[in-house]
Amino acid sequence: MRLRALLETDALGLRLLGGEDELDRTVRGVMTTDLRDPSRYLSGGELVLTGLAWRREPEDSERFVRILAAAGVAGLAAGEAEMASTPDDLVLACARHRMPLFSVDEDVSFASITEHVVRQVSGERAGDLAAVVDRHRRLMTAGPAGGGPEVVLDLLGSDLDLRAWVLSPTGRPIAGSSLAGAGPALPAAVSATLAGEHLAASRTGRRGPHRITAAGATYSLFPIRSSGRDLRETVLSDWLLAVEADAGDWPEERLDLLHGVTQLIAVERDRREAARTVRRRLAQEVLELVQTGAAPAEIAARLRVAAPVLLPGLGTAPHWQIVVARVEWEGGDIPGGPVAQALLEEVLVDPEAIGPDPSDRIAVAHTGDEAVALVPLPSVPSVSSVSSVPSGADAEGAADVTGLHADALLAAVREPLSRGLADDGRLTLGVSAAVHSAEGLRGALEEARHARRVAAARPGRVCAAGHQELASHVLLLPFVPDDVRRAFTARLLDPLRDYDRRHRAELIPTLEAFLDCDGSWTRCATRLHLHVNTLRYRVGRIEQLTGRDLSRLEDKLDFFLALRMS
Numbered sequence: 057m058r059l060r061a062l063l064e065t066d067a068l069g070l071r072l073l074g075g076e077d078e079l080d081r082t083v084r085g086v087m088t089t090d091l092r093d094p095s096r097y098l099s100g101g102e103l104v105l106t107g108l109a110w111r112r113e114p115e116d117s118e119r120f121v122r123i124l125a126a127a128g129v130a131g132l133a134a135g136e137a138e139m140a141s142t143p144d145d146l147v148l149a150c151a152r153h154r155m156p157l158f159s160v161d162e163d164v165s166f167a168s169i170t171e172h173v174v175r176q177v178s179g180e181r182a183g184d185l186a187a188v189v190d191r192h193r194r195l196m197t198a199g200p201a202g203g204g205p206e207v208v209l210d211l212l213g214s215d216l217d218l219r220a221w222v223l224s225p226t227g228r229p230i231a232g233s234s235l236a237g238a239g240p241a242l243p244a245a246v247s248a249t250l251a252g253e254h255l256a257a258s259r260t261g262r263r264g265p266h267r268i269t270a271a272g273a274t275y276s277l278f279p280i281r282s283s284g285r286d287l288r289e290t291v292l293s294d295w296l297l298a299v300e301a302d303a304g305d306w307p308e309e310r311l312d313l314l315h316g317v318t319q320l321i322a323v324e325r326d327r328r329e330a331a332r333t334v335r336r337r338l339a340q341e342v343l344e345l346v347q348t349g350a351a352p353a354e355i356a357a358r359l360r361v362a363a364p365v366l367l368p369g370l371g372t373a374p375h376w377q378i379v380v381a382r383v384e385w386e387g388g389d390i391p392g393g394p395v396a397q398a399l400l401e402e403v404l405v406d407p408e409a410i411g412p413d414p415s416d417r418i419a420v421a422h423t424g425d426e427a428v429a430l431v432p433l434p435s436v437p438s439v440s441s442v443s444s445v446p447s448g449a450d451a452e453g454a455a456d457v458t459g460l461h462a463d464a465l466l467a468a469v470r471e472p473l474s475r476g477l478a479d480d481g482r483l484t485l486g487v488s489a490a491v492h493s494a495e496g497l498r499g500a501l502e503e504a505r506h507a508r509r510v511a512a513a514r515p516g517r518v519c520a521a522g523h524q525e526l527a528s529h530v531l532l533l534p535f536v537p538d539d540v541r542r543a544f545t546a547r548l549l550d551p552l553r554d555y556d557r558r559h560r561a562e563l564i565p566t567l568e569a570f571l572d573c574d575g576s577w578t579r580c581a582t583r584l585h586l587h588v589n590t591l592r593y594r595v596g597r598i599e600q601l602t603g604r605d606l607s608r609l610e611d612k613l614d615f616f617l618a619l620r621m622s
Contacts, residue, residue: 057083057176059131059156062103068172069164070133073147075156081130084305086173088166092116093123100128103173105166107135114145121149131156135166205231205321212299212317216310219300222280222321224402225292225476226469227251231321242298246270248472250277254296255476265303265314276303280318280325288390292383292476293398295325332401338362339419339430346497349538355494366419366432375433376497377459378488379404380504382426382512386480388583396427399473399483403465404429428501433459433490459490462507462522474517484511485520502620541621548618551601563601566594570606571616 060079063070072079084101087094090109098104110120124132132155134142142159150157160169205222209231212218221232227247249270254277257266265276278297281290297318303311342362345355359376381400383392400420420429462485466473473483486507488500503523511521552563566584570591573580581591595606604611 057173059083059103061176062169062173063158065172067164068169069161070158070169071161073142073157073159074151075131075154078131078154078156081156083130083173084177086170088170092120095123095127098124098127098129101130103169104129104132105135105160105169106132107166108143108146111143111146114143117143117146117149118152121146121153121155125153125155129155131158133158133160133169135160136162205324208317208320216313221247221298223247223251223254223296223298225251225255225294225296225399226402226472228402228405230295243271244468246273247298248468250275250298251296252472252475253277254279254298255291255472256478258291259476259478265299265311267302267304273300274302275300276314278314278318280322288385288481289395292395292473293402295321297321335365335419336397336421338365339421339428342419342430342497343421343423343428343501346501349498352494355497359494362419362430363432375459375490375492376500377431377433377490378497378500378504379429379431379460379465379485380426380501380508381429381483381485382508384425384482384484388585392425393422393427396425396483397422400427400429400485403469403485404431404460428504431460460487462487462511462520462525466518466520470518477517481517482512483518484508486511487520487522489523545618545622548602548604548614549622552598555597555601561594561597563594563598566591567598567615568619570595571612571619575606575612 058079059081062068062083063072063079082101083103085099085103086105087097087102088105089097090107091097092110094104104124111117121132132150134146134157136142136159142157147157149155160166209220209222212220219232221242222230224230227244227250229242229247232242250268253268253270254266257264257277258279264279267274267276269275276299278299280295280297297314299314303314338358338361342355342358345358379400381396381403383396383399385392397420401418404418404420418429418431420427422428465485465487477483486504486509488504488507491497491500503526507521507523507526510525511519514521549564552567555561556563566580569583570580573583577588577591581588584591586594599605604614606612606615
């Protein structure tokens, strides 16, 4: 109930002495006290009734009112039974702290006021809870099938006067009342802060809702969870529901309502996740063709199929970029590929874009801990410097003016993702130059993978590197003729492949891991879950079969190049 309603009830004998502008404050309870410091018994929203026994000198009024204001008290009512009138020092103190002040007629008991307030508040609360249950039923029958998350958020706004948004794990708005023009938009900095706080709280295992204050407002964050056997498999891809309200004093029925809303939105998220299957399959098919050395004509035919799906209405085949991402967790017990796939589908969306649809223009495949995105560029970039042009690109198609830049991709999402990776996860990302034909995709893939390795050598939980930063063999490999590639790799790797087929010894995976760990015996053994002595035996067998010495830089480099070209 409001303070104004109390003043309008003649039977209560209240007279307003100050604070007319604050009469719309909500009264959640009542407390009678003559303690000099009643703060330990206050929770906010009370109407405090006092007989002024605490006042011994004028300075006491300032101290008493300051305590009430700090506790969030709704108003103060002073009895006049002991004093002829309310002291001026109390009136002035209440004015300074914007505390509504009433005098209570000496013929009205505090018990009468208490009974009235309790009866009114209890009645309103019961009515509110009944309404919540009814709204819950309406929300459950409306459901995402009736128009997506916007349906339930509109009901929250119209029926419960709650402003709410659905945010991606990076803080990008997916749905919300402000997106439909109802109320101001959620600032981008606030969205990123909410996402980061949500990810950090989720990683600690705290149960939602998580309450935080950002830009002077209080928000309650409800996770929209997917199923997964480990939190690390889902936390970086789950949406969240942000409600501009403090859910700390909500009754269970209202909390149940909001949890029901998250379940409905989770269904919608899963539906849209399933709709990405076609795009993911297209990316997987193109990736397999590129990695197996398929003819450019076959790859080009697959790209012609992919282009209309990813860019409806585009008249000509677009340029393409490849982005490689890798998510690694300490211990290596959680596969990072699916998480990296979901992150790429979000990270590659323009941070200014709103809603779930923009991520439906990106095809991402994953294998192991790695995800590979095939990104169409709808317009031909302007002519610019082509000092480092991958195979298949030219002065018209290699310029990256309208393409993706590694640093820009992570600028808006680095902070929230770092919070979600906590102290046991890492995201590294590499970006290729733009290419305009199927012939350039193999070089672009090599380029993106090498750029990711450059990023992995840098400190930080979230790192990226682009093709502009490369100056290595990656730029030369695409120009090596196929017959030279085959002869070079066969001479080094065929003995190991034959031995693996006969003995299932996994020498090729061991060699890849050994080089990827920069020749560190301990790190490589840990990654492969082997004893160091077993690893030494395998490396010895590799050296015996090939006649090479993996302690020599030249032989390491030959093996590295052979694996990259195979």
